[in-house]
Amino acid sequence: MILTLTLAARRDLTPEICEFTFIAPDGELPLFTAGAHLTVQTPAGAWRSYSISNDDRETDGYVIAVKREDGGRGGSLSMHRDLHVGDAIVARAPKNAFELAPDAPSLLIAGGIGITPMLAMLRRFVARNVPVHLIYLTRSAELTAYRDLLTAPTFAPFVTLHHDEGDRGRIFDFWPYFATPDDRHIYYCGPAPMMTAIYLRTIHWPRSQIHSESFAGVDSTDGTASPFRLHRAATGEVFDIPTDKSVLDVLRDRGIAFASSCESGTCGTCKMRLVAGAPLHRDLVLSDAERLDQFMPCVSRAAGEELTLEF
Ligand code: FES
The missing domain is CATH 3.10.20.30 (Beta-grasp domain)
Incomplete structure (x- = not known):
């Protein structure tokens, strides 16, 4: 389903991440579930998918956040540079390739812009009193999107923020969280090194409890491709x-x-x-x-x- 949305608000979350709030010009929007993404046509014409970060009980808007990739293919630059409040944008109805399992104790791990699906998941778990812990890894406090929200009383008890300040000696140690498998479901999204580190450290867990999404999309020709x-x-x-x-x-x-x-x-x-x-x-x-x-x-x-x- 193709939607026409209006940009109702935009704000900078960090020097390189901008949040966009879209509404329907004529009322309610199709429902989405935590973990879903919205695919929009950027002002430059390319289609790009971004995770939705607002509460999935909301029916009047979709909130996404876009990291500006200066060396990228232009989609994020176009969103940052050319999309203004009041502009119309074409989008596909939300889809979810990163579904939550039925309510179960959960560990959420986000790196950088990977916070966006995790924020929707955190909102959902906290609202339903499901045991949850979010670990959010960023380089510094300045580069931490939604820092004010995550340190506010509603979410702070469920959140660990970690900044490595670009120092390899301060890389987060996941092992204490994964050493002993239990009934938790683990969801993670972030840059490739983080994804690999978590994959390797959860290899002894039941795969049905491990869920991930790579926000960079997929590479058809990675090391696993066969002719x-x-x-x-x-x-x-x-x-x-x-x-x-x-x-x-x-x-x-x-x-x-x-x-x-x-x-x-x-x-x-x-x-x-x-x-x-x-x-x-x-x-x-x-x-x-x-x-x-x-x-x-x-x-x-x-x-x-x-x-x-x-x-
Ligand atoms: S070009 Fe976007 S899914 Fe193939």
Whole structure:
């Protein structure tokens, strides 16, 4: 579902993170659940997905926060530079690829801009009196988004803030929290080194209790990619997809152009129909039902040696 939203407010949370509050010009918005993301078309035209940070009981607005990536592909810069209060913006209805398990004691871990889904989760758990602890890692107090909110009486008892000040000797020690598996669910979102550190330190936990989302989206050609053969249903053409290229890369090299935007599995622009073969879905867009017959060629691959798509 495509929505037209109005930017009702924006404010700087840190020197590099800006918060945007969107409302519907004509009333209530589709519901979302904690962990959901909103995919918006930035003023520059690219589609980008951002986690929603407000209380999921609210029906009159979506609040997101965007970190300005000066060396990025331009989406965040466009949001910071070109989006003004009162502007209209097009968005897709929220989707959730980072769902909470039914209420259970939970440990939330955020790094940097990864605080945004965690804030919605924290709000939900505190409102429902579910035992929760948020650990929020940032470089410094100045670079800590929502610091005032997290240190206020409502949330402070549930929050640990840690600043490493860029000193490797002050990197947070997760091990005391993970040494002994118990009934907690663990949710984490942050930069790649933090994600890797937590993954490795929770390897002995039941996987059903470990949940994560990478806010940077997905890289189709990371170290786990395998080559496969892609068949084009309409023509019978065959394309070899090597480990270092996505389906989208290969089709583009062959002069077959497709609409794409984020190229990291978060916006939904490049969707194709899956005809045959076992896919390895790596996107953050498709629902379980959609995964049966749809495919995002910017990041997803084949689980086996062959895949047939309609394009
Ligand atoms: S281009 Fe955004 S999901 Fe593929």
